[in-house]
Amino acid sequence: MSLDKCERLYRFRNPARIERQADSIGDPIARLKYLRQATAAAEPVRRRWGPFGSFCMVAILLSMRSDAQFRHPSNVRQTDRPLAAESLRVAPQEIPNVWRIAETKDFEVYSNGLRVEDELAVANEPRLYRLLSVGAGRNDGRLTDDKGRSSVLLRSQPAGIVFHTTESDQAPFEAAEQHNLQRIGRETLLYVRSKRAYHFVIDRFGRVHRIVVESDAANHAGNSVWADSRWLYLELNQSFLGVSFEASMQTDQPPINEAQTHAARVLTEMLRCKYHIAAENCVTHAQVSVNPDNMRIGWHCDWGKGFPFAEIGLPENYELPVPSLYLLGFESDPAYIHATGPGLWKGLAVAEERLREAAGARRMGVAAYRTLLQKRYRDEIAALKDKSVDEENRQ
Ligand SMILES: [Zn+2]
Numbered sequence: 553m554s555l556d557k558c559e560r561l562y563r564f565r566n567p568a569r570i571e572r573q574a575d576s577i578g579d580p581i582a583r584l585k586y587l588r589q590a591t592a593a594a595e596p597v598r599r600r601w602g603p604f605g606s607f608c609m610v611a612i613l614l615s616m617r618s619d620a621q622f623r624h625p626s627n628v629r630q631t632d633r634p635l636a637a638e639s640l641r642v643a644p645q646e647i648p649n650v651w652r653i654a655e656t657k658d659f660e661v662y663s664n665g666l667r668v669e670d671e672l673a674v675a676n677e678p679r680l681y682r683l684l685s686v687g688a689g690r691n692d693g694r695l696t697d698d699k700g701r702s703s704v705l706l707r708s709q710p711a712g713i714v715f716h717t718t719e720s721d722q723a724p725f726e727a728a729e730q731h732n733l734q735r736i737g738r739e740t741l742l743y744v745r746s747k748r749a750y751h752f753v754i755d756r757f758g759r760v761h762r763i764v765v766e767s768d769a770a771n772h773a774g775n776s777v778w779a780d781s782r783w784l785y786l787e788l789n790q791s792f793l794g795v796s797f798e799a800s801m802q803t804d805q806p807p808i809n810e811a812q813t814h815a816a817r818v819l820t821e822m823l824r825c826k827y828h829i830a831a832e833n834c835v836t837h838a839q840v841s842v843n844p845d846n847m848r849i850g851w852h853c854d855w856g857k858g859f860p861f862a863e864i865g866l867p868e869n870y871e872l873p874v875p876s877l878y879l880l881g882f883e884s885d886p887a888y889i890h891a892t893g894p895g896l897w898k899g900l901a902v903a904e905e906r907l908r909e910a911a912g913a914r915r916m917g918v919a920a921y922r923t924l925l926q927k928r929y930r931d932e933i934a935a936l937k938d939k940s941v942d943e944e945n946r947q
Pocket residue numbers: 553608611715716717772837852854
């Protein structure tokens with residue numbers, strides 16, 4: 553959903569005063585510092601939601617328009633070796649042991665109770681993405697063979713999960729609305745399927761529907777950035793699985809119910825086990841979305857607050873420093889602050905501190921260092937789209 557339509561959803565003891573004060577602080581670092589202090593003692597009201605803006609279906613279309621159409625070289629090296637153990641930087645819950653116990657043409661059942669409906673499963677472009685090192689210049693994801701020829705290091709295994717909301721119509725969740733609930737749910741699934749928008753949708757009854765098959769990319773994240781301690785991921789359609797809840801954050805009601813929360817937990821357990829996904833790589837769309845036109849974070853802001861990380865068996869990942877900010881020089885702005893919650897603000901503040909420390913270590917001003925990082929982003933995106941890199945690797 554678009555930033556200008558997003559509104560503050562989190563509540564503090566005195567939210568209006570905090571926001572007014574934050575708005576009056578021009579320097580983004582000082583503003584984030586203030587927000588961090590002001591919200592440290594605040595007690596957020598979980599699952600309270602104010603009016604939200606435009607529809608994520610629009611967001612899906614925007615994402616599709618802006619996705620990099622990255623095609624991979626034919627003779628490059630792939631590595632599907634699990635990266636989880638080497639990339640953990642927060643203490644995650646242990647990856648559970650989950651296995652498939654039954655499979656038919658219409659559904660799968662797993663040992664943790666997960667059932668995946670396969671009736672709507674559809675193919676898309678096969679997943680393959682370039683590995684980029686977090687530290688530019690240290691290992692930029694290229695390998696050199698014994699004859700000095702270099703090749704790009706690619707992976708086809710998903711590295712993480714991005715959580716979304718469909719922002720589709722929402723009938724009251726009650727028995728009298730059964731017909732409407734079923735109809736809207738079906739229409740949403742078919743629309744999502746036609747757009748190849750997500751890998752999984754969790755409907756309002758907690759049923760998990762496979763949409764795009766896991767081996768393929770889905771059009772869920774568009775312009776986006778995330779990183780773990782080793783690898784930098786750009787344009788996450790290729791590298792991350794998209795899991796969306798049939799939900800809207802535009803109402804005063806909790807966006808998801810207990811059945812959906814449980815379904816997300818068992819689905820996340822299965823995917824983390826199957827692909828050795830690090831907990832730190834299970835994040836929300838609002839944490840990864842960027843706008844390259846103005847170099848601001850958070851073009852889309854679904855799950856900018858209130859995502860139930862703990863109930864889904866994950867650490868409080870809102871507190872992770874936002875990689876687009878400290879690795880690639882993106883900036884936040886008041887609209888993004890308003891559209892997100894204090895959990896995410898902590899991640900922003902930590903990222904700003906990292907940026908400032910890195911600039912200091914290089915004896916550079918923050919603005920100059922940010923410009924340097926932004927150049928890296930543009931260079932990396934250009935490389936993703938540059939087909940001559942493919943040709944280079946075919947030689
Ligand atoms: Zn989204």
